[in-house]
Amino acid sequence: MSTQSQTTNTRTGTILMQITAVLAFLHLISFFRMLTSVVIFALKIIRAGFSLLIRLTSMFKKLFPLPLFAGLAGSIMYLIRKRRPEQEMEMMAEQLEETAEAQTRRTRSAVH
Structure with a gap:
């Protein structure tokens, strides 16, 4: 038998193992x-x-009354979403292409 099994099989070894288990549990x-x-x-x-x-939100609410604050927020959103003329032209061209493709598909399906 090995030394390890001899020490754990004794009464003292069992107590030491239980103490070690309790300490591990406490850790x-x-x-x-x-x-x-x-x-x-x-x-x-x-x-x-x-x-x-x-607190910051309530401070801003006191500094800027609601209509002014809403107007400021609306202005900012308008500036963010504002489209430039080039973007408008690109969007219109894309829509025209999509419409032409859809009409071509409808024509082909009607022919077949």
Whole structure:
């Protein structure tokens, strides 16, 4: 028999293994406790960020009354979505091509 099996088969070896198992379990609990505290800390940071965002939003709401703020947002969206004349021409050309292709397909299907 090997030395390892002789020490674990004794009463002292069994007690030592049980103590080792308990210590490993306690280390595991400690790790999960630490992990939980890290997650809670991260959630507190996210909460603080949202709180700051809400405060900034309310500050902007007080600085800019709603009609002005809505007008500003609408103006920004208009500038973002505004199409240049070149884009308009390209879109019209694409639509004409699509229409021509659709008519060609209809003509071919009617002939066959």
